[in-house]
Amino acid sequence: MRKRLFLIALCLFTFSSYAQDVEQTKALKRKVAIGRFSNVTKQSQSIFYDQESDQLGKQASDILAMKLVSSDKFLLIERQDYDKIANELIQTNRLSDTTSTQIGADFLIIGSVTHLGRKTVGNQKLFSSSIKQEVEAGVSLRLVDVSTGLIVFSGEGKGNSTVQDKKVMGFGERADFDATLTDKAISAAINQLVEEIINKCMDMPWKAYILSEEDGSYILSGGASQGIQVGDKYDILKPGKSVKNPQTGMMIQLPGKVIGELQIDMTFGDTPSTEVSMATLVSGDIQKDQLSKYVVIEKK
Missing domain, CATH: 2.40.10 (Thrombin, subunit H)
Incomplete structure (x- = not known):
């Protein structure tokens, strides 16, 4: 009986110590805002491209936001005037004493889609044929410490996504170009940078x-x-x-x-x-x- 009571007390003490350790090591979430996310690919340089409704930039921004929120380490702050603030940060590399409290975020992320390429490759054999669709994407991200206006991280990630359909003896399906490949390629490029951003933000004091x-x-x-x-x-x-x-x-x-x-x-x-x-x-x-x-x- 005494041995059982001792084991129960030991378990309770261990659980209590574990709970205290978890409480002491809890991480306070950082407030992050995604500012300008532009499209600087060759497609955007066309005179027919509408910069005001840049779907590719919005697409990349949404993917980044989803990944940051899913990490459970950030609060994403949304504001309409971040483009102006981002321009001030880049031009002056410094904030006024009150801007850091006005912006409402600890960090500002400025990004751009730098490359987007699509290609289709076919392979014809005697009894079979295949077509591979591939998308390559490049994404550049800069992380700005709002309290100082300094860029604390800058990097570029590259990602690709492929799908292949095959026919044998004339049988099989041939798919049209898969529009989701663009999402997957951009997501893969952003994945290469998200971990660096998380580590950099969490290493800096709350x-x-x-x-x-x-x-x-x-x-x-x-x-x-x-x-x-x-x-x-x-x-x-x-x-x-x-x-x-x-x-x-x-x-x-x-x-x-x-x-x-x-x-x-x-x-x-x-x-x-x-x-x-x-x-x-x-x-x-x-x-x-x-x-x-x-x-x-x-x-x-």
Whole structure:
């Protein structure tokens, strides 16, 4: 009897320790927005191609969005003005102090379909014939850290998709060109880059921003769907100043300093883009007239 009770207690302790480990290692979801996804293939250069209704770019954007959401590591934020923001990021390589909170995302992905080729190859023998349809696609993606405006990852993936129909002694079906081959080829190209994007995003520290202060409570960006829970504690980071590298002309942000700690009291909001959390200052001191200068980060 004692042995049975001991084993039950041991199992309960093991499960409790496992649950605590899972809780401590939970990953907060990053907010990601897909910006401009353009078609720069040879087909798009035709005078008859309608750039306003670029179906190929939308197709690639939808495939990427589906893969990011299915990874369960991201919240996809949708906005209509990301093209303008993307242009600003690329042109200036830097954001204003308020743009990072206005955009509502941690990372912005800018992509393009760089290549799309189709070909049909036939093989005729004495008693049989076959036709192989093949599509090759190339996709380029750039991952931008919204808080700095810097491109943190850039890569190009290539994918292909084939289908083959065969006839023997004149029998067999001959299929028309398979339109789904384009989807499959683009999906294969994006697959080569998605894992790199996931790893790069998850390797970089999770961030939130202090939006305002009301009667001693601090309102933070982000909520329950991102993984924030009541009782969670986060560090308050005062980022280091930005300096310009004379060799590259790029702005570099010096390491910051943790100056306090916040505890989550409440989360509310209907969608990932409108969710916020209310927190209490547990330790440290915050200058209430300079809230935009602070960043909330995961505790190490």
